[in-house]
Amino acid sequence: MGNNKSKENEVTDLLETHTDHTDSINCICVADDESVIVTGSEDKTARLWTTKDPKGSECLGTLKGHSGYVTCVHVFDTYVFTGSSDSTIKKWNMTSSECEFTYEGHASRVMRVICTGEYVISSSRDSTAKVWLYDTDDLPEGKKAKACIRTFKGHKKTVHPLIYISADESKGEEDLVITGSTDSTAKLWTLDSGTCLKTYANHKGPVMVMTTDNSGRILFTGSADTTIISWDIATAKQLKVYESHNTEIMCLSVVNKLMYSGDCAGLVKCWVWSMGDITREYRGHKHSVTCLKFYKGILYTGCGDGDVRGFEAKTSALVKTLTTKDSTQVINCMAICNDKLFSCSQDGKMRIWDISKISKIKENETDANKVTEKQENDIKQEETAEDNNFLKNVAEDVQ
Template identity: 50%
Template sequence: MGGGGSKANDNFLKETMCDHEDAINCVALSDDGSLLVTGSEDKTARMWSTKTEDTECLGVLKGHTSYITCAAIVDTYIITGAADNTLRKWDMTTCDCLYVYEGHESRIARVICTDEFIFSTSYDKTAKAWMCDVSDLGPDESPILRTFQGHYRGVYPIIYIPSLDSGIDADGIDINPGDLIITGSADATARSWSFDTGNCLKVFKGHKAAITCMATDPQAKILYTGGGDKDIRCWNIARGDCIKILEGHQGSIICLIVVNRLMYSGSADGTAKCWVREFGDCTRTYKGHKHSVVCAKFHEGVLYTGCGDTKVRAFDAKSGSLRRTFDGHTQAVTCLTVCGEKLYSGSTDSTLRVWDCHNISEDSGYTAEDLSDDEDKDDEEGEEYEKQQKKQLDDLDDRLDDYMGGDVDDASKPAINVSKPE
């Protein structure tokens, strides 16, 4: 177990890892589920074991000069992005920094990876594609393959859609003319780009505020965008036109997850919703949150939500029943993931918490409109509880305002990173 870890048996809490010295902004899980990475305001990322009985800190990745905003895992490497305007590639076996990717002019917002490519977005109004393997680069050669430039405010979410065909360019890099990049921006537009040429193909216009999250259908034909204008929009990717608008949230959309025919959304209005993608109907509203739903994860029929009110909740996705409330963080939950029978959550309280989430579907649930005993207790505390929570909720509001497209050129304020769903 990590040096700052502690164990508890109450309220499904298995462990509390206190190794980070400041807020945890992001979490990434390896494809095989054996490794968890957290990125923090303390300028470090940490690797954690998930297969051992006790969670162990396997290594600390040090080198960034400002807070880490995003992380991804590919093969035996970890990629991190930070407010120091750089990405770093780490060897997970040695914790050595293998390469520093320089080229962005403001803090990194998101990063996604394939075996060959790294894609990043930034508050500098651009997205970039980088070579993942830099072993053959000369000292004066750049790893930047493409810079996607056209947005006029910060760029946040990004999606890579590879073509089914294969293609080789002059440098031996596998880029097909059909490969697409889609970016969303604080300028209230999304854009599709040709990875092959770097040219903008379509501009998706219609939102009245920043685009904060995106997803596609499994066939990558339909784009879903969530914005600060409270709407979710559905777009035909090939044509660039808006197919339908999903209305119902009363606050900014913060996260989107597509699961087969359904889509789940989390919002600053304190709810999550389930939508039938084909018709745009809202079939469930997951209630009970006392602040913004910052992150969400769908796993084996359960919708997990992380909230600014310090709690993680587990809902039966089909019925809407609240099955469990994971209560233990002292500040806002910023990121979460599920591996096996364990739920991992990171928070601005600087801790990584490990929860028992097995047999959730067998718990006796109650409708999301009802309050749990814990929530009733919170209500009974009244003014005292509200006073204790006000500071951290105000802080989360400030971070969300920044994330939704406030002063995008101000790199002094941290932005909440909502991890790309696995």
């Protein structure tokens, strides 16, 4: 296993640069215990990396076996799941880096994969999402097709973003899956039966990104039509349309009462999502904003100009630009753990940055996402109504 590092140039915050991947890095995932990260690349491989070694990150293993580029990665327990343009999903043992199972059944590129512990859920360019068995040990040889236990059919075009909402069985809930598609809709499904409960349809362009509030009761869809829409998940009622961006929505994150959105024009906006108010804008990007992360009071953005920027979330002040002389390639994805930021770009390099000093700005998540007293009162009233209706509506739909 390799561990290629380069010293590009002396940059105070740049700890390491890894060049093991030989083509663009498309995706990254952090293990729950933050001890390992996984990257997936156009070079048809995924790689495992240490994160806590004081001597620096090391490549622990290379996952080789896909015949197409790796589009998505997910870590669960001691396994890594990778989706690929070769239409398959692979399950890898993190200890041995060996492929233990290949999920076959999609007819086109796999776009996203997530694991619940009991099931693996995937979306694809073939207009479907599928549910697979996590535990494949008892499947007989030659019976790989039986690993797929459910196919969600109903979208007319590529299915990309996925959200899994875990059930609270004590409240009579069911596991739910939400899919977003380039057909301009999102759909709500029951995981166990595969029934489509609701369709969220009012966008005029592809649904690019999705997220939910902390309670998992409100859905936010960001679209190529330049808008974001919030929905009551249980009823599919449209709650608000957020109209301020002028180009496609590329990334979306909800942190407590605030929503952060980034677009193709290089603008990032902060909203009080329950009210629809824009409270701040984060400027200075020279290209599309491809990804964003909130961490210890700082909003970090990855950009098509090759830089990562850190903004004080509360004031929108730019406090740090993480850049190197040769970092002109698009930042495709990034992850944060242990006061380190991992940025991955189209040049195939993974750069690791020390953000401990940036994060010492005396802001915490609560302060950075504070709303006014009037807004808080209005929010509480809306949340009370939502709580009263959510379980009733879901139960009625399931029946």
